Amino acid sequence: MPQRAQKRVVRLSLAGVISSFVLVLLAFYFVVRGFDANERADALVAHSYDVKDTISDISRYMERAEAARRGYLLDRNPARVETLKDSVAHLAPNIERLKSKTVDNPEQQARIEALHPVIQAQLDDMRQTILLAQRGDMEGAVALFRKQAELQRLGTIRRIAGEFENTENRLLASRGAMEQSALERLQTYLGLVVIALLFTGAATYMVLSRHSRELLASRMTLAGLNEGLEAAVAERTADLRRANEEIQRFAYIVSHDLRSPLVNVMGFTAELARADREISEFVDEVDSAQPGLVPDAVRAAAKEDMPEAIGFIRSSTQKMDRLINAILVLSRQGRRALAPEMLDMDGLLSTVVDTLSTLRDESNATIKIRTPLPALKHDRLAVDQIFSNLLENALKYRRPNVPGRIEVRGHAKGGRAIFEVEDNGRGIEEKDRERIFELFRRSGVQDKRGEGIGLANVRALAYRLGGTIEVRSVFGEGSTFVVNLPLEYVDDGKIGE
Amino acid sequence: MTKHKPVQIVMIEDDEGHARLIEKNIRRAGISNELVHFTDGTAALDHLVNAPNGPALNGPALVLLDLNLPDMSGTDILARIKADERLHRVPVVVLTTTDDKREIARCYDLGCNVYITKPVNYESFADAIRQLGLFLSVIQLPDATEG
Numbered sequence: 001m002p003q004r005a006q007k008r009v010v011r012l013s014l015a016g017v018i019s020s021f022v023l024v025l026l027a028f029y030f031v032v033r034g035f036d037a038n039e040r041a042d043a044l045v046a047h048s049y050d051v052k053d054t055i056s057d058i059s060r061y062m063e064r065a066e067a068a069r070r071g072y073l074l075d076r077n078p079a080r081v082e083t084l085k086d087s088v089a090h091l092a093p094n095i096e097r098l099k100s101k102t103v104d105n106p107e108q109q110a111r112i113e114a115l116h117p118v119i120q121a122q123l124d125d126m127r128q129t130i131l132l133a134q135r136g137d138m139e140g141a142v143a144l145f146r147k148q149a150e151l152q153r154l155g156t157i158r159r160i161a162g163e164f165e166n167t168e169n170r171l172l173a174s175r176g177a178m179e180q181s182a183l184e185r186l187q188t189y190l191g192l193v194v195i196a197l198l199f200t201g202a203a204t205y206m207v208l209s210r211h212s213r214e215l216l217a218s219r220m221t222l223a224g225l226n227e228g229l230e231a232a233v234a235e236r237t238a239d240l241r242r243a244n245e246e247i248q249r250f251a252y253i254v255s256h257d258l259r260s261p262l263v264n265v266m267g268f269t270a271e272l273a274r275a276d277r278e279i280s281e282f283v284d285e286v287d288s289a290q291p292g293l294v295p296d297a298v299r300a301a302a303k304e305d306m307p308e309a310i311g312f313i314r315s316s317t318q319k320m321d322r323l324i325n326a327i328l329v330l331s332r333q334g335r336r337a338l339a340p341e342m343l344d345m346d347g348l349l350s351t352v353v354d355t356l357s358t359l360r361d362e363s364n365a366t367i368k369i370r371t372p373l374p375a376l377k378h379d380r381l382a383v384d385q386i387f388s389n390l391l392e393n394a395l396k397y398r399r400p401n402v403p404g405r406i407e408v409r410g411h412a413k414g415g416r417a418i419f420e421v422e423d424n425g426r427g428i429e430e431k432d433r434e435r436i437f438e439l440f441r442r443s444g445v446q447d448k449r450g451e452g453i454g455l456a457n458v459r460a461l462a463y464r465l466g467g468t469i470e471v472r473s474v475f476g477e478g479s480t481f482v483v484n485l486p487l488e489y490v491d492d493g494k495i496g497e
Numbered sequence: 498m499t500k501h502k503p504v505q506i507v508m509i510e511d512d513e514g515h516a517r518l519i520e521k522n523i524r525r526a527g528i529s530n531e532l533v534h535f536t537d538g539t540a541a542l543d544h545l546v547n548a549p550n551g552p553a554l555n556g557p558a559l560v561l562l563d564l565n566l567p568d569m570s571g572t573d574i575l576a577r578i579k580a581d582e583r584l585h586r587v588p589v590v591v592l593t594t595t596d597d598k599r600e601i602a603r604c605y606d607l608g609c610n611v612y613i614t615k616p617v618n619y620e621s622f623a624d625a626i627r628q629l630g631l632f633l634s635v636i637q638l639p640d641a642t643e644g
Contacts, residue, residue, distance in 0.1 A: 259594045260565070263615050263622065264514035270619035271521070332597075 009211045016204030023197040030190040034183060041179035047101065048172040051108075052165055054098045059161045061087040061094070062119065066154060069126050073133055073142055081130060088123060095119070108167060115160045122153040244334070251331040255324045262317055262324070269313050276306045323440065326453040330439070330460060338379035338464070340489040345373035345419075348380070349408055352387050356395060363395045365404025373419070374412035377488040382461045386469075387421070389454040390481050394423035396448050399476070412487060416467075419483040427475040436471070465489055505552065506532040508561040509541040509574065510592075515615065519561065519592070522623045526630025538569035542577060545584060553583040562609075564593040564600070572600075572607060579608035590629065 068084035071077065095116065102108035125148045132141035280302040286294050349369050353360070360367060376383065391406065398404045402424065410419040428436060432443035437459040440452040462469040467485035506523070510516040516534050523532070535541035544551045545560070552558030560578065564571030571593065578584045588610040595601075596614040604612050611632075613625055 256565070256594060260512055260515070263594065264512065264518070266619045267518040267622060268514065270623070271518075 012207045013204055016200055019200050023193050027193045030186050034186045037179055037182045044175045048168050051101050051168050054094050055161050055164045058094050061090045062157055069129055111160055111164050118153055118156050248331045248334045251327050255328045258324050265317050269310055273310050322451055326451050330457055340377050340379055343376045345375055346371045356391055359395050363404050365395055367406045369408045373410035374417040376417055378465055382465055386458050386461050389458045390421040398425045415487055417485050417487050420480050422480040424478040427477050428473040428479055429475050433471050504530050505558045506530050507558055508534045510563040511536045511566050519626055522626035523630045526627040528630040538566045538574050552587050558587050560587055560589045562589055562591050564595055575607045575609055
């Protein structure tokens with residue numbers, strides 16, 4: 001999955017989470033607001049009922065006072081006066097209360113203003129009536145009462161109280177409706193928020209699930225590719241191995257078949273030499289017995305031309321034999337079964353150096369091994385041959401008149417061991433740095449014996465052990481051969497014969 | 498040596514040159530026994546098993562065997578000789594170019610008596626053959642008819 005798409009998904013899901021969080025906060029806010037509105041509505045309702053109670057209390061006390069007056073006029077029981085006084089005492093605070101409760105409503109205030117003188121007048125009437133009755137003027141009192149009754153003050157009070165109550169009822173209804181609509185609005189908002197929340201959640205889920213589906217799909221594709229790759233690698237490896245085995249078999253057969261005619265060439269050359277010896281002995285005999293009889297050309301043929309020709313045939317066939325042997329050795333090397341074992345490289349290298357001590361002393365060279373070298377698990381003979389060849393080369397190809405200094409180093413790195421064999425010898429020209437690893441190829445002045453096999457063998461061995469070899473060199477100053485081997489030999493299924 | 502018939506040398510060698518060199522050197526070593534030469538395995542086996550003067554029917558013999566033959570492997574011939582109860586006491590000298598250790602071991606396993614690698618160097622080759630001739634002149638061969 002491309003980096004950009006990955007970033008986009010992360011950004012989208014983050015946005016989803018953040019907006020969900022904001023929406024939840026919003027929903028919480030609306031819920032709180034809803035509670036508030038509810039509470040306000042409750043308070044208003046309570047207020048309205050309170051006002052209605054107060055006004056009805058006022059009416060009730062008025063009625064009670066009036067009832068008490070009438071009763072007194074009938075039986076002059078002083079308890080009635082007490083009741084009247086008590087009722088009147090309740091009126092003033094209730095009126096004050098009503099005033100304060102409806103202070104925000106001019107209509108009701110006006111009603112209270114209207115109500116107040118009527119109540120006052122009624123109360124005055126009551127007081128006069130009672131006073132007359134207490135003085136014993138019952139007839140005057142009753143007359144006053146009748147006159148007053150015509151004024152219908154109580155009716156007025158009832159009417160105003162009724163109006164008051166009606167107004168409060170209307171107010172209650174309208175306020176209730178208002179709060180109700182506010183509440184409904186809040187609920188709508190809340191609903192919208194919840195829907196938005198659901199939508200955001202669903203969108204986030206979709207983005208993430210699509211992303212994870214894509215991830216899964218790409219992982220499966222990757223797994224498929226991996227398998228394909230492994231199969232391809234295995235196939236290539238098998239191909240390579242087959243090709244390699246074929247080449248080795250070919251080399252083996254060819255070198256054997258070449259050997260047979262070589263035996264004949266050498267054999268009959270020897271027969272020729274033998275015959276030539278006979279002839280030249282005979283020429284000598286004839287010469288001593290009868291000088292001048294043998295022509296010079298015959299003498300030259302028997303004593304010079306034939307030995308010379310035979311000599312060249314011999315040296316060439318000998319060289320050919322060495323080359324064939326080299327191929328045989330290499331092909332046999334490739335067919336040999338490897339036996340990996342734990343190798344103490346410090347010990348192995350010092351043994352190699354010991355076997356080369358004669359050459360080293362002749363060369364006036366020193367070999368330094370920087371211990372500790374990483375231990376390996378490999379075929380002993382193969383590793384031994386690699387380092388023997390490299391050290392022998394280092395001893396052989398020195399700079400004239402410069403004491404050889406050779407150093408072997410090694411370190412382990414990530415499952416592999418890297419060894420370096422450094423010399424201060426004559427170095428290798430750049431054009432030859434690949435060629436020297438090829439069979440029968442040599443570099444520089446051909447002043448040393450050799451067939452051009454050593455490094456080809458070293459490289460074949462390194463490859464076979466799962467490693468590589470390369471060379472760094474400054475021509476005329478020295479060379480460093482770098483051997484890179486796995487710490488442990490992994491048998492790749494190759495069947496040693 | 499004995500009153501028995503002289504030992505016949507059966508040489509199975511596909512390379513005429515090698516055969517000639519071997520014969521020359523055997524003769525130079527002073528061995529004058531009859532020497533029959535075959536260049537392929539079929540004819541050689543026919544001689545060994547069926548020829549009236551062959552070793553199976555008549556007299557002692559010694560086999561010089563090359564391993565690289567056109568029609569069959571020398572080791573097959575060796576196995577056939579050692580599996581045949583009339584022939585299995587016939588000494589077999591394997592004389593070949595192969596110096597492969599496994600091949601040598603296999604020949605000895607099959608019952609070969611001597612294994613000689615043909616050296617490319619002629620002097621050593623001639624030397625080896627002459628040694629073989631000396632060896633032939635002193636060994637006692639079992640009487641095949643009693644086998």
